[in-house]
Amino acid sequence: xxxxxxxxxxxxxxxxxxxxxxxxxxNVRSADIEEKGLHDFVSYVDKTAEARxxxxxAEILPEAGFITEEKTATQRGEKYDWIVDPLDxxxxxxxxxxxxxxxxxxxxxxxxxxxxxxxxxxxxxxxxCKDGGAYLNGKKIHVSEQHEMKNALLATGFPYYDFGKxxxxxxxxxxFARHTSGLRRLxxxxxxLAYTACGRVEGFYEYGxxxxxxxxxxxxxxxxxxxxxxxxxxxxxxxxxxxxASNTVLHPQLLDAAKAHFRY
Numbered sequence: 001x002x003x004x005x006x007x008x009x010x011x012x013x014x015x016x017x018x019x020x021x022x023x024x025x026x027n028v029r030s031a032d033i034e035e036k037g038l039h040d041f042v043s044y045v046d047k048t049a050e051a052r053x054x055x056x057x058a059e060i061l062p063e064a065g066f067i068t069e070e071k072t073a074t075q076r077g078e079k080y081d082w083i084v085d086p087l088d089x090x091x092x093x094x095x096x097x098x099x100x101x102x103x104x105x106x107x108x109x110x111x112x113x114x115x116x117x118x119x120x121x122x123x124x125x126x127x128x129c130k131d132g133g134a135y136l137n138g139k140k141i142h143v144s145e146q147h148e149m150k151n152a153l154l155a156t157g158f159p160y161y162d163f164g165k166x167x168x169x170x171x172x173x174x175x176f177a178r179h180t181s182g183l184r185r186l187x188x189x190x191x192x193l194a195y196t197a198c199g200r201v202e203g204f205y206e207y208g209x210x211x212x213x214x215x216x217x218x219x220x221x222x223x224x225x226x227x228x229x230x231x232x233x234x235x236x237x238x239x240x241x242x243x244x245a246s247n248t249v250l251h252p253q254l255l256d257a258a259k260a261h262f263r264y
Contacts, residue, residue, distance in 0.1 A: 193217025
């Protein structure tokens with residue numbers, strides 16, 4: 001399978017989708033917004049974008065199935081599955097906060113082999129395919145070389161529906177607030193992973209995630225030299241609803257902190 005050729009086609013699709021976001025951001029009215037669940041919003045922009053993405057991806061790789069946030073397509077493939085978040089950062093988008101993205105990953109036999117994340121406000125496209133390196137707008141990227149926790153900048157997110165683990169999560173947040181140079185809550189897990197890959201932050205952690213939030217970013221971080229585990233140090237990070245990504249050198253320290261403070 002020519003993953004590099006596939007990735008280039010997905011990049012073009014992601015950029016078209018991002019242009020659609022910017023065209024529509026001032027057109028969405030309150031009447032257009034639906035609440036799928038607790039604090040979980042969607043508009044015609046998400047749904048329209050996903051339908052367009054699914055149609056085009058089916059043409060790029062007809063044998064692949066789909067795992068999509070808005071359930072436009074749900075049929076799984078025998079070997080390949082596209083994992084799609086048409087608009088990661090919907091709340092930011094609806095509040096006109098200029099940080100959101102389209103995230104498209106390709107999974108082969110439960111391994112993410114291609115990933116594209118496009119953030120249209122800065123016109124930044126992050127992408128990678130297995131064994132091909134990671135890139136931002138055509139330039140190769142690598143994770144940070146920072147090796148001291150006290151100088152590390154971390155990204156995170158906060159749960160909006162699963163509050164059962166919140167106390168331990170806040171305890172972990174407090175620990176990192178005291179022992180790093182700071183934390184950022186950007187509102188798009190895909191962008192958090194992309195920023196980890198290019199060294200803007202040293203790591204990203206969160207729970208309550210979905211596969212479509214992280215799939216593309218997983219391969220981008222790995223190809224940029226980063227490390228990804230779940231918050232227990234295992235490999236259940238695609239469908240396990242939790243993830244810790246880092247610049248590799250700081251991973252043991254970050255993981256030790258997660259194990260000590262984020263108790264189940």
